[in-house]
Amino acid sequence: MNVADPHVIACVVAAVFGLLIGSFVGVVADRVPRKESIVRPSSHCTACAAPLRTIDNVPVVSYLLLRGRCHACGAHIPPRDLYVEVTTAVLFAAVAWPLPTFWAVPAYSLLAAGLVALSAIDLEHKLLPRPVLYVTAAVFSVLLVLASWPSHRLGHLLFALEGAAACFAVFLVIWFVAPKAMGFGDVRLAGLCGGALGWLGLGATAVGMFAGFLFACVPAVFLLARGKANRKTALAFGPYLALGTMVAVCFGRTIAHAWVNL
Ligand SMILES: [Zn+2]
Secondary structure (H helix, E strand, O other): OOOOOOOHHHHOOOOOOOOHHHHHHHHHHHHHHHHHOOOOOOEEEOOOOOOHHHHHHHOOOHHHOOOOOOOOOEEEEOOHHHHHHHHHHHHHHHHHHOOOOHHHHHHHEEEEEEHHHHHHHHHHHHOHHHHHHHHHHHHHHHHHHHHHHOOOOOHHHHHHHHHHHHHHHHHHHHHHHOOOOOOOOHHHHHHHHHHHHHHHHHHHHHHHHHHHHHHHHHHHHHHHHHHOOOOOOOOOOHHHHHHHHHHHHHHHHHHHHHHHHH
């Protein structure tokens, strides 16, 4: 691997940027379910309310240096922030590599950040808050239009609409048939993921949805096997759909291509 390769430089820059955005994603994942403002007050310890020092705000590094404890009272800091920052950084680097056009990197990086926030909240609260989903969808749509123009892919916006409608419809049917198995938030999320995948093409859409269902099966089978769930247990489907979508965004065209050539 040549470190002067523009791809490598882009990935490193994207990862650092992802760490910074990941800090904000952590704030969203922490505060939105508690219906708190994501702007004020500034970051503080949830146990003793001591404000975080600048040195406590360095993504990942601060958590490791403080060994996951508040500098003032020693209360345990949830590791969620660490996972969220690292996941966002990895996804930003992964997105910067394979997209068909560089112009689409901001849109799909924003999508990654939104999906990380939604997944973190869904895993913890079994909830996909509408404000996070709508803001992600709105900003993503604007960025996608801005990416389509210079890259001569305006026609792909129609594919995005078709992908959104198709995936929304499939999940709507599942929700209608088995409303206990999945929340309506999953149906909305499927619309967002379908739109993002649709812009990349039919292959990416198929890979993303298939991967989402496949990933969701793993914990379901595990819980069923251990007798901790039955067929009526609600599972947080959002994170698996989000993961399947990001796998397809990064590797979808390669996977679809390999599949067709089998
Ligand atoms: Zn504290």
